Amino acid sequence: MRTDSAKAWREFRRMMLWIALAGVLMVAGALWYLSINDALYPSAILATIGGVFLSTLLGCGLFAAAFFSDKSGHDADVSGATRHDPPVD
Numbered sequence: 001m002r003t004d005s006a007k008a009w010r011e012f013r014r015m016m017l018w019i020a021l022a023g024v025l026m027v028a029g030a031l032w033y034l035s036i037n038d039a040l041y042p043s044a045i046l047a048t049i050g051g052v053f054l055s056t057l058l059g060c061g062l063f064a065a066a067f068f069s070d071k072s073g074h075d076a077d078v079s080g081a082t083r084h085d086p087p088v089d
Helices: 002-036 042-072 074-081
Strands: none
8 A cells, every 4th residue: 555655646746747848838838829820018027927828727737636536545544434334243
């Protein structure tokens, strides 16, 4: 069980790095799109960086947390706690 948890943590960290890289690439794409349409103002740049990057991290990070919970065994602990075994006489 300990190795499963350690493996799940490694995979979670690796997923978060890939998600952060995807966020940076999406910000770059959004800024490129704004530059094509001549809407590249300082306020638009800050709003784009904040909105696109944070939205990407939040959305993908929540999915990564759900996968981590399943792989690390936390979901099994919770579902086992709600199971009612018949009493032994």
